Amino acid sequence: MTKQQRPNALDLPMANPLPAATQKYFDVCQDKLGMIPNVLQSYAFDVTKLNAFTAMYNDVMLADSGLSKLEREMIAVVVSAINKCFYCLTAHGAAVRQLSGDPMLGEMLVMNWRAANLDARATAMLLFAENLTLASAKTTEADRQALRDVGFSDADIFDIASVTGFFNMTNRVASGIDMRPNDEYHSQHR
Numbered sequence: 001m002t003k004q005q006r007p008n009a010l011d012l013p014m015a016n017p018l019p020a021a022t023q024k025y026f027d028v029c030q031d032k033l034g035m036i037p038n039v040l041q042s043y044a045f046d047v048t049k050l051n052a053f054t055a056m057y058n059d060v061m062l063a064d065s066g067l068s069k070l071e072r073e074m075i076a077v078v079v080s081a082i083n084k085c086f087y088c089l090t091a092h093g094a095a096v097r098q099l100s101g102d103p104m105l106g107e108m109l110v111m112n113w114r115a116a117n118l119d120a121r122a123t124a125m126l127l128f129a130e131n132l133t134l135a136s137a138k139t140t141e142a143d144r145q146a147l148r149d150v151g152f153s154d155a156d157i158f159d160i161a162s163v164t165g166f167f168n169m170t171n172r173v174a175s176g177i178d179m180r181p182n183d184e185y186h187s188q189h190r
Contacts, residue, residue: 007038009178012045022047025054035182037091039170042179053170060166066156067125067163070099074122075129075163077109082133085171090181121150128157129164 018026022044029036043050061072073095080088089110097106108116113126124146132139147157173179 005038005180005183007041007180010042012042014041014044015047018044019047022050033184035184038180038182039087039091039174042177056166060159060162065159066153067159070096071122071125072159072163073099074109074113074126075160076167077106078113078126078129079133079164079167080171081110081113082130083168083171083175085167085174087174087179087181088167088171121152124150125152125160128160132161132164133168 015022017023026036026040026044029040040050040054043053061069061076065072073092076088076092077096080092093106093110096109097103100106105116113130118126128139128143128147131143144154144157147160148154152160
């Protein structure tokens with residue numbers, strides 16, 4: 001993080017000192033990513049909120065699932081594109097570029113996921129995520145069946161809904177507090 005950049009528009013100083021487990025987590029981020037993501041810094045004013053956020057993130061994005069990490073990141077980008085979340089589009093667009101090895105895929109998903117040359121499975125998944133984001137109450141059994149028809153299990157459908165719901169929530173928090181992505185994300189995996 002540059003000295004001029006703040007993780008968000010709010011004046012919420014990081015807990016001081018951070019608990020040892022939180023500091024260790026931040027140190028791991030610094031070592032692995034070369035930065036502490038601003039989303040973590042934004043939540044660090046309240047370690048209870050930070051722990052709740054990271055527990056949910058780790059569950060929906062990293063836990064065992066029939067969805068690949070790339071598929072989950074693709075959902076994050078498509079939901080964030082609909083919600084116009086600058087932070088998540090930047091951070092998760094970089095993750096799609098990294099995981100897919102395809103910088104164009106990351107950009108297409110940010111701009112218009114339908115421009116990407118996706119298989120039937122990815123198309124059904126992203127259409128479901130889009131519809132859930134735009135009008136969740138209109139979801140029907142036919143929508144779930146369309147996912148089953150391309151090979152998703154009921155547990156996978158739960159995970160698609162969970163990733164979609166998580167990013168709808170985090171997009172709104174990020175927009176509400178003007179959370180800014182770390183500068184490093186912009187040039188990653190291009």
